[in-house]
Amino acid sequence: MEVVYRKSGFVTMIVPVGTVSAGFGSVDSVHKIPHTGIDFTCNAGDSIYAPLSGVVSRVVEQGSKGLGHGIIIKLNDGKQMVFGHFSESTKLHVGDFVQRGDAIGKCGSSGNSTGNHLHFGLIDANGKFMNPVELFKDIGSFLSRISDKAIAAYTNSDILMDLFDLFQTSSTSI
Template sequence: MSDYEDAPRPRLRIRRIALAIALTATLTLLCCGGTVSAFFLGGLGGVDDNTMTLSAYGCGEGGPVSADGNLPAIGPYGKVQVRNAAVIINVGSTMGVPPRGWVVAVATAMQESRLSNLGFLGDRNDHDSLGLFQQRPSMGWGTPEQLQDPAYASTKFYEKLVTVAGWEDMSLTAAAQAVQRSAYPDAYAKHEPIATQIVNLLANGAARAIGSGTDLRCAAAGEVAASGWTIPVKAMVGSGFRTPERPDHDGVDLIVAKGAPIWAASSGIVTVAACDNDASGRSCNVDGYPGKLGCGWFVEVQHAGNLMTRYCHMVERPSAKVGDVVNAGQVIGRVGSSGNSSGPHLHFEVHVNNDRSPSGAVNPVSFMKDQGASLDGGQ
């Protein structure tokens, strides 16, 4: 069994890459059961007490809540806006669009209208754009009256989305842009974490599911959930996050054979692909040992919502390179034992708030469970 010991963080000169994917609310990541977790409450902030009646921990089996009910305000979105989100989700469900489409649609409406059914805004209007998705009558989306019907506008969005080849495997930004053709295509991604949380709240945890219509199930190991997340390797969890024995262990060790593929846990941009403190890579081209410095060959990926994942101890120089745009499930390297390691495994970390230091690390097990990519089931 391998036993990664944390070492001083590598002092690397990282090329900063501009990402228009900042989250508008700070994520608080805690593990709990029941209905709505502290993850959702902390992530959205200011959630109405009635939200506690919404179920967020299934996998969509119960179906979406009715848009005609007395829905609560959620985070920065008032009751009318939440009702519009519920309409978007219910239309997608009725049309048989997989929950990933619901997340894409809700995030798109967040960017286009803040989930508000906008009419003509005069000088502030973008051409003749109207409604939740700012669709334009002059571009054939429908009449002004139709586009201000949330159900109609949602239907038109989904009808276009499902014609986009491979949309389910795209990043949220790419899928939304394929429909909207926005002048600001990178703006959609920043809404993905909140849209995921709202879909979970309004549809019984459907952002952790795959399937469509009433045939939904929890994503299995290696599948990409509607949240856009998947496990980084099929493995068993070894050493845990900041245990009493290892309080400085900022990730989890996933025990798997040398050479096994490592997958990007979600879409994003590679910001680091390096060997600890050795530009030549020579010190990482051999197996490490306990007490040796750091991660060995490792990769960091920046995701929507100021989230970062780190993948350590690769067997060779990563296949992913700095600046690469990767999709969830894309191979970025292979498992090894370089750096501070006593056997083959993947040391996996999740960081929030664009903070790659130990202060930004959160428990990957609880975080990934909330995304529908449980590390516990990754064998």
């Protein structure tokens, strides 16, 4: 399923266009242990946008290992969003404030990667990886449309499409 880029007052996608190539917790030929985020395919050089506002807590520079070039953004509630495999080092620095919708990097294949994509992860306030979809479960309008049972039945792409549709129509500040 294609994730279509839209940007307006209340909408910010992470990547312009992409499909979910690996879901949270997936184990496959690339991920020998449960995957700690969601991978989105994207074209080399596509801008990556912050889906929520926060403060840069770490600039990731792991060369050809791990996340390669990336960034970690801390939210007000202590959760941290993880972005990896940028094509180049981010221009941001630890302590910089990032507004929802700001460009934070460019799609690439740095680090332990088999092709251009964005790794999007989420770490809770206690340092445990969690499904990034959980980041958006607090939004009332989203919960009124999708029950927990329905979420369990959805593919990651379907959930993300609903999240993006929600941002298109919601005026909820998150």
